Amino acid sequence: MTSDPDPTSSTFLDEKSVRDELTRVFDVCSGCRRCTDFCGSFTTLFDLIEPHRDAGRLAPSQQDEVIDRCFQCDACVAVCPYTPDRHELAIDVPKLLIRSLAMRTSVGQRSWRERRSAAVLGRPDLVGRIGTRWPSAANALVGARAGSSRRRLLSVVTGVTSNRRLPTFATQRFSRWFRSRSGGSVGGTSRVVVYSTCLVEYGDADIGRDLVALSERNGVECVLSAAGCCGAAALHAGDIDRFAALATRAVTVLAHEIRLHGSVSVPQATCAAALRRHALDHVAATARSDAEFVATQLAEPPVFVAAQSPALAGRSVVHVEQAAGSGAVACDLLTAAAADVETTRVGTGITSTWGLRGSNDDTVASQGRRNSEQLRFRGDAATGDDLLANQAVFDQTGTLLVHPFQLVARGLDGPVERDA
Amino acid sequence: MPELIGTNTHVNLTAAFARESQTSQRYLWFAQQADIEGRPVEAALFRSVADGEIGHAHGMLEFLADVGDPLTGEPIGDTADNLRAAIAGELDDATCHYSEFAQAARDEGFDQIADWFDTLARAEHAHLDRFRQALDGPG
Secondary structure, eight states: OOOOOOTTSTTTTOHHHHHHHHHHHHHHHHHHOTTTTTOHHHHHHHHHHTTTTOGGGOOHHHHHHHHHTOOOOOHHHHHOTTSTTTOTTOOOHHHHHHHHHHHHHHTTOSOHHHHHHHHHHTOHHHHHHHHHHSHHHHHHHHTSOTTSHHHHHHHHHHOBOSSSOOOOOOSSOHHHHHHHOSOOOOOOSEEEEEOOOHHHHHTOHHHHHHHHHHHHHTTEEEEEOOOOOOOHHHHHTTOHHHHHHHHHHHHHHHHHHHHHHSOEEOOOHHHHHIIIIIHHHHSOGGGHHHHHHHHHHHTSOOGGGGSOOGGGTTOEEEEEOSSTTOHHHHHHHHHHTTOEEEEEOTTOOOOSGGGGBGGGHHHHHHHHHHHHHHOOOOSSEEEESOHHHHHHHHHHHOOOOBOHHHHHHHOSSSOOOOOO | OOOOTTSHHHHHHHHHHHHHHHHHHHHHHHHHHHHHTTOHHHHHHHHHHHHHHHHHHHHHHHHHTTTOOTTTOOOOSSHHHHHHHHHHHHHHIIIIIHHHHHHHHHHTTOHHHHHHHHHHHHHHHHHHHHHHHHHHOOO
16 A cells, blocks of 8 residues: 655655545545545545546546645544545545646646636735734725625735625734734743744734633743744645745754753644644754654643633533644643633634635535534534634634634633724 | 354344444444543543444354344355445445435434435445445456
8 A cells, every 4th residue: 555655755746646546546536425524525535436436537627626625624533434544445535635736837737827726825924024014004904895806806816705894904913913022921930832833923913812812821831833834835835945945944943942841732623733743754864862752742732721711611612623632732621721722623614725715615614514504503612713704604604713822811701803 | 052043142143243333333422522621641541342243243243144244134254245245235325225214314304414314325326436446456
């Protein structure tokens, strides 16, 4: 049985090698179908296979339909009986689909619209720096009503969807706010490295502020990471080389910071997943031990979780894990706050910038319909650990998933509003 | 040893095999839930005990193999017989059981569950094809 070769090998982006692997994996998926309800990728795959029940008869364009619907939530990995750690078939569908996307990018099989949106959405650090430099002008554009002429023009130029609300830019970058605070030291014995991520640094800075408030309330000092962008957006755009470069720098710096200070917190599930699941596969050889170390540390709850927060005592909270493996931290935090927590993957939203590409509008809509059918919350509050997924779920269903850091920091009555 | 077929022990072995099989799957699912909750110790515990329950189930099947497949009644033991028994089971699931279950679920208003049964019927068809190919051999 074969599995994905080393990303540095000559066959990693070879079209025949990739398409043969897709056939092998799709054949196995066809016999299991556990993931049917998770997302449009599997529904599409099984619909395409049904007439002949032979994955080998799928045309490349049909394989691409499956690839293009994956938004890298990793929900399938959590339940797959054939993952590398469980079975010799060694199947990891999201990683294979990332590889397939990178292959299609490398051989020129992506449309101009897809390439444009990948160029924009794959560079959140650059876009964020520009947007927060001129937030009023930038937000006049991205904050315009969905479907408006301004948004349609933006979509024509950048390939970004005109049909969804877009994240807006913070009027003050999180790092500027962090450094401008007076009296940042709480004199505690514990520290946590805050790896804010581009989405918090340039967008939802209030999530970062709540994380700091929560930590300092519990006597934990925050240290701002200098690691920079993790490259997740580049990975999801199919730019493997750029991801490798960014992830190499990120894990090298982050590993040093964690060894120095002891704990790390990453408020966005997508970025944590990129560092935890993908970095080791792609970083430079010299950074592999750092990547392994960071992945291990990301699975540990940050030190402030161990301290109690009485804000939610006795309240029932449903946490929607937005990227597989990320829910444990939220669960620990909410449990420490004495909430009655239920964790679920039902109704997972679209975590990555995939959902902001105009070429994916139809699939975003169908995922929204799936979410609307599956999301049934009872209880006092619902949380989700990824900004983009929470926004997608709200836009699609009207259900507000609050980031767990914000819920614990502010309690049930605190307002949760966008910064811009 | 006396003939097993038709005895209370035959019935008990069949029931025990079903129970051990279900238990192993319950524990593997519990392990996945423990993974979601970030409880690796409990997840490993469920997985390790699940392996033990699989061993128990296999032990039951060793006895039951003398009288036939507990699911289909077909002879089992060597690979050719096992493939035929597998085909019989998958055929039942693909063409009979799951479509009946889907209809019943739809009649009772459980559309999502009905869809799941329909999905399984198609998955079992895929298994059926592969077992038939294996039994018929290359060419």
